[in-house]
Amino acid sequence: TAGSLLGDALEQCGRSPLPFLAWAAPFLVRARQCWLSSRHAPDPVSRRLHLLNLAKYLTALPIVCLAFLRAQASEGDDVEALEMFGALAGVVNTVFSYLWDLAMDWGLLHPAPPLSGRFGLRPVLLLCEG
Numbered sequence: 001t002a003g004s005l006l007g008d009a010l011e012q013c014g015r016s017p018l019p020f021l022a023w024a025a026p027f028l029v030r031a032r033q034c035w036l037s038s039r040h041a042p043d044p045v046s047r048r049l050h051l052l053n054l055a056k057y058l059t060a061l062p063i064v065c066l067a068f069l070r071a072q073a074s075e076g077d078d079v080e081a082l083e084m085f086g087a088l089a090g091v092v093n094t095v096f097s098y099l100w101d102l103a104m105d106w107g108l109l110h111p112a113p114p115l116s117g118r119f120g121l122r123p124v125l126l127l128c129e130g
Helices: 002-015 018-039 044-058 061-072 080-105
Strands: none
Touching: 018 044, 018 061, 044 080, 061 080
């Protein structure tokens, strides 16, 4: 039947490494960009920031690898450890990415002084004051 045929195709796709490589590709591309940027950074602080950004992208790869290993597991295999490490990797990636976004992308962990009238905002505002 068509439903069983589609189910078989989806199961085979889930076991193929191609979807997992496609999932990892953007992280690998950005990691390479960060690596190259760190190599050409003008000063040690910029270099460290690029390397931290590289680490952020690399923390996504264990999630992809563990998901692939989980997909390769046969029925009856003990996958509890894979799921536990996958959840841990997800927490690490989420916290790292969230903190990076708050500090580096949004500038919210470097707020203006309380009496500046911009408390809680980044020091350089991109919108004009009205």
